[in-house]
Amino acid sequence: MIIIGEKINGTRSRVGEAVKNRDADFIRELARRQYQAGAAYLDVNAGTLPAREPGDMVWLIELIHEAAPEAILCLDSANPEALAAGLEKAAAYQPSKLMINSLSGEQKRIEGVLPLAARYKTELIVLGLDDSGIPETVAGRLAVVRRLVGLCREQGLADEALYVDPLVMTISTNTQAGLVTLETIRAVKAEFPGVHLTCGHSNISFGMPLRSVLNQAFMALTIQAGLDTAISDPENRDLKAMALAAEALLGQDRHCLKFNRAYRARQIGPPA
Numbered sequence: 001m002i003i004i005g006e007k008i009n010g011t012r013s014r015v016g017e018a019v020k021n022r023d024a025d026f027i028r029e030l031a032r033r034q035y036q037a038g039a040a041y042l043d044v045n046a047g048t049l050p051a052r053e054p055g056d057m058v059w060l061i062e063l064i065h066e067a068a069p070e071a072i073l074c075l076d077s078a079n080p081e082a083l084a085a086g087l088e089k090a091a092a093y094q095p096s097k098l099m100i101n102s103l104s105g106e107q108k109r110i111e112g113v114l115p116l117a118a119r120y121k122t123e124l125i126v127l128g129l130d131d132s133g134i135p136e137t138v139a140g141r142l143a144v145v146r147r148l149v150g151l152c153r154e155q156g157l158a159d160e161a162l163y164v165d166p167l168v169m170t171i172s173t174n175t176q177a178g179l180v181t182l183e184t185i186r187a188v189k190a191e192f193p194g195v196h197l198t199c200g201h202s203n204i205s206f207g208m209p210l211r212s213v214l215n216q217a218f219m220a221l222t223i224q225a226g227l228d229t230a231i232s233d234p235e236n237r238d239l240k241a242m243a244l245a246a247e248a249l250l251g252q253d254r255h256c257l258k259f260n261r262a263y264r265a266r267q268i269g270p271p272a
């Protein structure tokens, strides 16, 4: 499982405060801890007003680079100006590996985000929604993804650089929501075997009790469906254990090496 660490997100209140108050130590610590816990990518969302966002994005990138220079930056914004400023900064550090979160079928994003992905040859998260919203059916989401994969190919992006996010809605308002995500994962994987599949699991349990159990169960199910990347909290030991267990049980962990290594390093199971 490839982990995109979700914690540097200005829409979380503690991070939003840290951005506003320029609390560099807090941000560096979040970056260091997530990378240490196994996140190959770090999501960077400044979560600020459009006028401030480009500057805040660049500030965050500088700090993350200081604290976790090997981590791949995943620039999380819908604002082309913030993405452009962030990409210029991040490319100076690490031009060969960059990610954008995200492209969708919304016309504004196609016009604002796709050219930046092409110019910087980034990896790209592709969402299954468009200007009409999030389709309720698997066929509807697949149609959006099909159109976007086509546009990305036209721009010279390889399928292997795309991380399709089928989107996750809560089961508390629609009991079929989990199934639609799982079936969309399978359908995208069948039609586009080269693309990665990713999602943020925690939306599945909004409004429900025992959220962490639901998130863990959903982790196992999405892995069986074909998910290979998660936007998640790499310090959540239970979620990590569930991901490693699912991979071992599905024959995706040669000699169960990853599971055993994580256990011996005390990343899963009882803490040190």
Ligand code: THG
Binding pocket: 006, 007, 009, 012, 076, 101, 102, 125, 165, 168, 199, 200, 201, 202, 203, 231, 233, 236
């Ligand atoms: N898909 C894509 N991008 C995304 C999401 C997605 N970006 C935002 C979001 N969903 C994923 N990011 C977060 C960030 C923080 C939290 C949830 C999702 C969050 N964190 C808890 C907190 O702040 O207290 C802690 C979580 C924990 O302990 O496990 O709520 O779906 N493409």
